Amino acid sequence: MNIVKKLEQKKMENTIPAKDRIIAWPRMGRIDIPLKALLLSLGAKVVIPPANSNEALEIGVRNSIEGICLPYKLNLANYIMALDKGANTLMMFQAPGSCRLGNYTKMAQKTLKAMGYEFDMVIFDMYKSKMKQTLHAFWHVTHCINPWRYYKGFSLGFNKFFAIDTAERLLFYTRPRELHKGDAEKCYNKWLKITDETNSVWKAKKLKKQVIEDFKKIPIDKNKKVPVVYLIGEFFVLLDPYTNQNIEKELGDMGVEVQRQIMFGDWLEHVLKPSFFYRKESHRERSVRYAKKYMKRAIGGECIETIGDTVYAAKHGIDGIIHISPFSCMPEIVAQNILPKVSREEDIPTLSLVLDEQTGKAGYITRIEAFIDLIKRKQLKKFNNM
Amino acid sequence: MKKVLKNNLVGIPRAISYYHNYPFYYGFFKSLGIEIVLSDKTTTKTINDGSKYVVSDTCLPIKVFTGHVINLINKGCEAIFIPSIQSTGYKINNCSKIRGLPEIIRNVIDKPFTMIEPTLDKTENISFKDFCEQTANAFGITDKQEIKKAIDNGWKIYNSFWEMTKSGVSYTDALENAINGKIIKKTVDIVKPISVAIMAHGYNLFDERISMNIIRKLEKMNVKVYTSLNVSYNDSISSIHSLGEIQYWANELELTGTAAYYLLNNKVDGIIALSTFGCGPDSLMVDEMMYHCKEAGMPLIHLTIDEHTGEAGFITRIEAFTDMLLRKKRMHLDKKSFDSKEHIQNKKIVEIKKEKILTSSIK
Numbered sequence: 001m002n003i004v005k006k007l008e009q010k011k012m013e014n015t016i017p018a019k020d021r022i023i024a025w026p027r028m029g030r031i032d033i034p035l036k037a038l039l040l041s042l043g044a045k046v047v048i049p050p051a052n053s054n055e056a057l058e059i060g061v062r063n064s065i066e067g068i069c070l071p072y073k074l075n076l077a078n079y080i081m082a083l084d085k086g087a088n089t090l091m092m093f094q095a096p097g098s099c100r101l102g103n104y105t106k107m108a109q110k111t112l113k114a115m116g117y118e119f120d121m122v123i124f125d126m127y128k129s130k131m132k133q134t135l136h137a138f139w140h141v142t143h144c145i146n147p148w149r150y151y152k153g154f155s156l157g158f159n160k161f162f163a164i165d166t167a168e169r170l171l172f173y174t175r176p177r178e179l180h181k182g183d184a185e186k187c188y189n190k191w192l193k194i195t196d197e198t199n200s201v202w203k204a205k206k207l208k209k210q211v212i213e214d215f216k217k218i219p220i221d222k223n224k225k226v227p228v229v230y231l232i233g234e235f236f237v238l239l240d241p242y243t244n245q246n247i248e249k250e251l252g253d254m255g256v257e258v259q260r261q262i263m264f265g266d267w268l269e270h271v272l273k274p275s276f277f278y279r280k281e282s283h284r285e286r287s288v289r290y291a292k293k294y295m296k297r298a299i300g301g302e303c304i305e306t307i308g309d310t311v312y313a314a315k316h317g318i319d320g321i322i323h324i325s326p327f328s329c330m331p332e333i334v335a336q337n338i339l340p341k342v343s344r345e346e347d348i349p350t351l352s353l354v355l356d357e358q359t360g361k362a363g364y365i366t367r368i369e370a371f372i373d374l375i376k377r378k379q380l381k382k383f384n385n386m
Numbered sequence: 387m388k389k390v391l392k393n394n395l396v397g398i399p400r401a402i403s404y405y406h407n408y409p410f411y412y413g414f415f416k417s418l419g420i421e422i423v424l425s426d427k428t429t430t431k432t433i434n435d436g437s438k439y440v441v442s443d444t445c446l447p448i449k450v451f452t453g454h455v456i457n458l459i460n461k462g463c464e465a466i467f468i469p470s471i472q473s474t475g476y477k478i479n480n481c482s483k484i485r486g487l488p489e490i491i492r493n494v495i496d497k498p499f500t501m502i503e504p505t506l507d508k509t510e511n512i513s514f515k516d517f518c519e520q521t522a523n524a525f526g527i528t529d530k531q532e533i534k535k536a537i538d539n540g541w542k543i544y545n546s547f548w549e550m551t552k553s554g555v556s557y558t559d560a561l562e563n564a565i566n567g568k569i570i571k572k573t574v575d576i577v578k579p580i581s582v583a584i585m586a587h588g589y590n591l592f593d594e595r596i597s598m599n600i601i602r603k604l605e606k607m608n609v610k611v612y613t614s615l616n617v618s619y620n621d622s623i624s625s626i627h628s629l630g631e632i633q634y635w636a637n638e639l640e641l642t643g644t645a646a647y648y649l650l651n652n653k654v655d656g657i658i659a660l661s662t663f664g665c666g667p668d669s670l671m672v673d674e675m676m677y678h679c680k681e682a683g684m685p686l687i688h689l690t691i692d693e694h695t696g697e698a699g700f701i702t703r704i705e706a707f708t709d710m711l712l713r714k715k716r717m718h719l720d721k722k723s724f725d726s727k728e729h730i731q732n733k734k735i736v737e738i739k740k741e742k743i744l745t746s747s748i749k
Contacts, residue, residue, distance in 0.1 A: 067669025099482055103634055103670050110677065294493055297470060297505060299486035300479065328443070330482035330666040336441045338493040354443060 011105075012136075013120040016088055018143035021120070022047055024082030025091040026075040029239040030164050031264060033196045037204075038157035042142040042149055049082040052242035056081060057357055063111060070243060070326035070356055071236040072104050079108055083117050089141055090119055093134075095126040099301045099330050131272050155201050161265035163207035167191045170215040172259065175252030177220040184218055185249075227375050228257045230313045232306050233324040234332050237355060238262050244324055245361055247368070251322075254372055259318070261309045262302070286312065294338055301331025307338055314346035320375040321348060322368070327356035349375055394525070396502065397423045397463030399454035402447060402484060403471060405588035406640075409547040409564045411467070414518065414540035418527055423463050425454040428595035432457060433693050439494040446596060446662040446692055447589050448483050448490065455491055465500045465524075469517070472507035473636060479509065480636040481667050500524075543567075551615035556601075557592050560615075580711050581610035583648040585641040585675065586660035587668075588614065590691075597660060598697055600704070607708050612654060614640040617647045625650050629678055641671045649675075649684055655711045656685040658704075663692035685711060 023039055024047045025032075032048050039046050050056065052074050059080055060073030079090055092105050105123045112119065124137035135150070144150070167188050174184035191211050198204050229251060237243050238260060248258045261283060270282045281289075287308025288298065294311070298304045310321050323339060325332030336352050343350040351371040353364065396415060398404060404411075415422050426432070428450055436453030458466055468488045473479045483490070488503035504520035505512055515537070522533045547564035551557065554572040563570050582604065590596050591613060604611050614622075622643025626633055629646050633639070641659075648654045657679060661668035672688055679686040687707045689700070 065669060065673040067665070067673075069666075100666050100670060106634075107670065107673070110674075114677075295486075295489045296503070297472070297485070297489070297507075299470075299472070299489065300482045303482065303486065328664045328666060328669075331486075333441065333443050333445075334482055334486040334490055336443065337490045341493040341496075352441075 011123040012140050016120050021089045021141055022087045023089045023091060023141055024049060024087035026078040027052055028236055029241060029264065030192065033164065034157040034160040037160055038153040041153040041156060042138060042144040044142045047082050047085045047087040049078040049085065052240060061357055067328065069100060069329055074243065075104060076108055076111065079112060083119060088119050089122060091122050091137065091141065093124050093126050126271060131274060134272060152201055156204050159204035159207060160195050161268060163195050163211055165263045165265040166208050167211045170212065172248060172252065172257060174215055174218055174220055176226045176255045176257050177224050179219045179221060187214055187218060226255060226257045227319040227379060228259060229320045229322055230309060230318050231258050231260045231322050232309045234326055234329050235262060235302055237324050237326055239264055243355060245364060247324065250365060250368060256372055294342055299331060299334060303331035303335045306335040307342060310339065310342050310348065310350065311346055314348040319379060320371065321350040323350060323352045325354055327354050349378065394419060395421050395423055395463065395465065397458035397466040399451055399458060400425045400427060401451040401454045402487065402589050403469055405592045409561065410540040410544040412565055413543035414536045417536035417539040418522060418525065420525060423458065423461060425457040428593050440490065443664065445483065445664045450596065451487065452491065452494065455495060459497050459499055465502055467502045470503055470505045471636065472505060473509040475508050477509055478633055478636055552618060554616065557615060578608050578610040580655045580708065580715060581612065582656045582658055583612040583644060583654045584658045584660055585645040587637055587640055590660055590662060596691065598700055600660065603701065603704060607705065609708055612648060614644040617644050621647050631674065635667045638671060642675060645675045649678060649682055655715055656707065659686060659688045661690055663690050
């Protein structure tokens with residue numbers, strides 16, 4: 001038992017004094033903005049690795065094993081790039097029991113140490129007592145004991161998350177309907193920048209409202225018939241625009257409204273908020289309820305969310321489902337097996353796309369285009385019948 | 387459900403959890419008065435049948451499992467036992483595909499049959515007793531005393547099976563004798579020049595079609611083979627800990643545990659890692675072992691198989707590996723004899739085996 005305890009302690013290494021720490025974390029979409037705000041307000045120094053790109057992927061592929069999934073390769077590349085830029089503390093969360101994600105940090109730690117880097121890895125477990133674990137991890141890296149700073153950091157972080165999520169949702173809504181191509185994108189980028197620069201809680205709280213107002217100013221064609229597609233699948237691939245080859249933009253430009261059920265802010269709120277504060281039905285609970293006919297138990301990863309969302313979409317008049325997952329993702333393979341039946345019984349078209357570092361963009365777009373054509377034709381048929 | 391009761395028949399697919407847990411299932415169902423129908427042994431047809439139903443990304447063992455379920459349905463089986471083994475300890479989870487076996491089968495096979503799908507999830511406090519009760523309840527048996535008796539009977543057969551395999555009895559012999567209530571012991575141990583440990587899932591290794599009979603092939607090449615069946619639970623878990631790892635996967639003992647035990651004991655000359663293409667847990671566990679083997683200087687070969695693997699190429703790779711092990715050992719012993727100045731005239735490996743038997747007698 002002692003060994004197990006010792007190994008548990010390995011999760012929060014402590015070789016570097018708190019004031020010398022320079023912190024980095026893996027990138028996924030835009031989570032760098034809120035996390036940066038949080039850590040800066042706790043008085044820490046941070047390094048942000050460059051956004052995921054072909055170069056990063058190459059580094060990741062070179063240093064990781066063959067059979068591991070795509071998100072790990074990118075995570076590892078982020079660590080390496082951050083360490084090269086001068087970081088000495090790496091932060092990551094892990095959720096045991098989900099899938100291979102629970103092993104990411106262990107593997108990365110070993111690989112990087114074998115490569116000769118010196119650093120501290122701080123891992124927080126997202127299994128039970130999440131808020132306590134998270135606070136402990138942030139205390140561990142900063143040694144900040146001022147509660148006001150924690151309040152400021154977390155409230156800045158959360159508000160920025162919500163602002164980004166809102167901007168993203170509005171972007172998905174506006175992009176297919178806008179009159180001048182590129183307006184929505186421009187507005188979104190502008191608000192990302194403003195969100196990044198905001199430094200006071202008071203201003204951060206107003207962000208969400210301002211974003212909504214600003215998006216309203218973009219001229220759109222309100223009467224345009226736009227097919228609506230749900231984007232579901234694996235968490236990382238959904239949230240990282242590089243990995244999913246910016247599928248949201250491609251779909252938006254084709255004149256399709258994308259809706260995504262997994263939003264980082266929502267997920268984080270559900271995970272971190274103590275259950276007595278979180279009164280609404282969480283995404284997971286809703287998915288379990290809707291997926292009951294097809295799945296009786298959660299099997300880790302986002303499998304049950306995928307199935308639940310598909311059924312939910314079918315019951316709420318959504319036109320189609322695009323399901324994306326990295327190659328050899330275990331929970332999503334189960335979901336892929338179940339989806340055809342759901343599609344048949346709930347009468348909703350689905351398209352499963354598997355992504356890895358070899359995915360060619362042209363073939364990918366062709367498949368999406370064909371799928372969108374199918375949806376549009378189906379919609380037309382429905383109107384004609386009416 | 388009534389039909390099942392009338393027949394009192396349960397079909398068990400010869401895949402996944404069958405390979406390690408069948409002795410228990412046999413004792414359990416027999417004590418409850420339920421007859422077992424097993425599916426036929428895996429053939430290429432089984433794999434092809436299974437592949438028709440699941441998506442192409444699914445791994446080979448699941449395709450084989452689906453094929454076996456189809457086989458049972460074709461045999462006229464109405465109740466099929468498909469357990470969902472979620473976790474075997476606190477935070478020790480199984481692979482998602484094994485956890486979701488009933489979910490996959492329910493949604494891909496569109497034929498009328500009753501699925502008996504008990505859940506074992508120790509992380510969420512569903513204990514093994516609950517697992518057995520769920521199974522018995524599906525047959526309409528709710529008497530707790532009867533279930534307890536059945537569990538005891540299951541353990542009895544399971545334990546005698548493990549006792550035999552640990553003493554070195556081969557898998558098929560041990561299974562046959564355990565079911566017949568006999569316990570045999572291996573008395574004579576044939577000495578072989580080199581020995582290897584195979585780290586693989588039971589459902590890959592003991593399935594003669596999937597593993598292409600690797601154990602027999604190696605024995606023909608005059609190699610002694612150790613598998614996960616020769617290592618006890620405590621040994622493998624303590625070996626994992628002494629390598630500085632913690633158990634993460636439910637079936638990690640079959641892979642990391644076995645390899646770690648033989649690596650630390652220096653009992654074997656090399657390790658063969660056998661895994662199927664696209665296996666998630668294996669990709670991590672084999673890599674972990676590769677890292678430790680490199681540090682200890684133990685040769686390790688990673689063989690990946692899928693439904694298209696050609697047997698000829700497979701044999702070549704094993705042969706090359708065993709040749710390399712033999713050469714390495716010979717060189718090592720030559721060097722040793724020079725150092726100690728005991729001039730060994732006969733350098734044939736057979737001579738030196740005696741030393742090996744003394745240091746590593748089985749059990």
